[in-house]
Amino acid sequence: MDYRFSERMGGMSGSATREIFKLLSRPEIISFAGGFPATQCLPIADVAQIIAEILSGDMGAPALQYGSTEGFNHFREELKRYVAGAGVIAETLDEIQVVSGGQQGIDLACKALLDKGDTVLVEDPTYLTALQIFASYQANIVGVKAGENGLDIEDLTVKIIKYKPKILYVVPTFSNPTGNTYSIENRKAIAEITYKNNVVVLEDDPYAKLRFEGEPLPALKTFDSGGNILYVTSFSKVLSPGLRVGAAVGTKELIRKLAICKQGVDVTTANISQLVVANYLKKGLLQPNIDKSLPIYRERKNAMIAAINAYMPCEYKHTDPHGGLFIWGSIKGLDMATLMPKAIERNVAYIHGSVFHADGGGKDTFRLNFSNASLERIEIGIKALGGMFKEELAKK
């Protein structure tokens, strides 16, 4: 059979993370590649208890029957309270859509907004699967310069004028992959210029609760003056990625379009998953679970920084984030994609940085995840990586 695949497939290869998920099943591999939460932070017993309660009560049948595409109303009430904690105000439930993971929020927004050739601006570098999603809509993806405190507003302005983008995609808090957090001033400036120029901002906010240092910042969405910001959050990093539950918050008009798109995509988010998160929030279990997780993440990040200082070549320049899951850096002169197989030979995995760049640049950059390896394996892994990089530099 000579399949006539769609044009969009030409721009979509299997993503780096997807292939790396497969490597993770080999126990000898120390993976700094994925974005997995620490397995011991997954509240298995609480989830078991909640599901037992759901299925033995009035919600047992609704849990297994069809539900409404927007999500369970009582779950959306919980979500309304939850996002208010980040300063995100939904006036009514019509402004909240349950999604099957934060990523589905991005995908549905693209479906509602993008035609082939439309421009999407992204922080450069940015979340690689978001790039895959934009490619699947055949968007023109343009990177915006960014630094420690957020987007370069001058570059953003120039590119908004030049490309008239439909979407600006950002992860303002503990950005993936850099770990950077946009300042309040930067958030305000982004909200203002995008609103003035009729650009929808997709604010992807899966990591903000994973802050182990410093003070929380209000979401970019809190500076939304006219409804151009769609806020997307996820329970993957703070509760469980396997549940596949997130939420999108925006104007009634925009959320309605997301619901229409979702109807054709997966009808509803899995009911049991929705009800687990709803009851987990209702019982007030989320914050205690996060409080229990943060010291683990802080310790692991510190261990990775210590190992970097001990074993990495001094040419390695990197971030030192106050939260999230990632350390981002570069070693001038090395091609991190080419070195990936050599790292795997030494039983260590990372993700090379070019896949996070809209233009495929950043060949000397790479992302390290610190959340899902033990302190011992962090040291062993960084030592192995550092040794390899030093050898490679010595060859130059």
Added chain:
Amino acid sequence: MDYRFSERMGGMSGSATREIFKLLSRPEIISFAGGFPATQCLPIADVAQIIAEILSGDMGAPALQYGSTEGFNHFREELKRYVAGAGVIAETLDEIQVVSGGQQGIDLACKALLDKGDTVLVEDPTYLTALQIFASYQANIVGVKAGENGLDIEDLTVKIIKYKPKILYVVPTFSNPTGNTYSIENRKAIAEITYKNNVVVLEDDPYAKLRFEGEPLPALKTFDSGGNILYVTSFSKVLSPGLRVGAAVGTKELIRKLAICKQGVDVTTANISQLVVANYLKKGLLQPNIDKSLPIYRERKNAMIAAINAYMPCEYKHTDPHGGLFIWGSIKGLDMATLMPKAIERNVAYIHGSVFHADGGGKDTFRLNFSNASLERIEIGIKALGGMFKEELAKK
């Protein structure tokens, strides 16, 4: 904010079923509108037991952590055995993709195959949400004539030659909405002509196990000689729609493209949902649950036919299916969309037939679902509908 929505949104309104799901929450409404399985056929206690076992065992952590996009391997092994029951042979696991409901299988196949303007052939009438999905890819949707025994092969041939379609979408067993089942000869002819002409067939097979009369037929996929048929099945009707689990079976090449598309859409199907179905199959619980359900469906279908004979005007021409969930029919001269609000006033809901037609035709047709109302409510509802239709006919 003046949103610049995508062109595709122009062709996508909220689907009729989506709006009807909302009406169902009003208890006084007798709904013949949805496609819900009977609530008493949902195996709540078994699901509770299975989840308790999963979360207290070795799969507890994997159930809540990230998993691979293709689905759990041991689940795909179970699926391989399951679809073999319909004669569908997957040589390796690479030919099976877990999907978040059968509908996602259709959506992912469209993403992999369709460019704007490509033609999709469908049985006329067909599943309305499939029409919505094709519209979301801006396809040219063309209906093929069909009768009690399947597609009109002459019309199919003419339209394949005329439109060079990329996809033919069919529900060969207990078609939605007509309840018709394609004969073996018809299946063979469809498989042959589509393969010869390089057309991918999406075989949507959610209802075949719900046969309460007659002998099972082999899936259309069993006549696939060269890999052009993608078989999609679902556990929504035989186990639970709230879990959102289905499976797609096709060549390795095609399934790989579906996995790439799924990576950007929802990463994985909810793990607990996958594991519930895996263990339900492994424990051999599915067939006994179906065996328990079939007498209920048979009784309800017979009750609806009896009520139709007692109360509907003789102008009503309808099908009398051997399985599935739907009775399809028409009353010449009545506009079923216009009459919908009048039916709702009498506390009965159906779906008007024009939404199942690619060209919006079939204004005098409508679909009745018999699976999700009690015998008593079936009689009350059909009596009310019959009375209304008779009054309307009398006005002519």
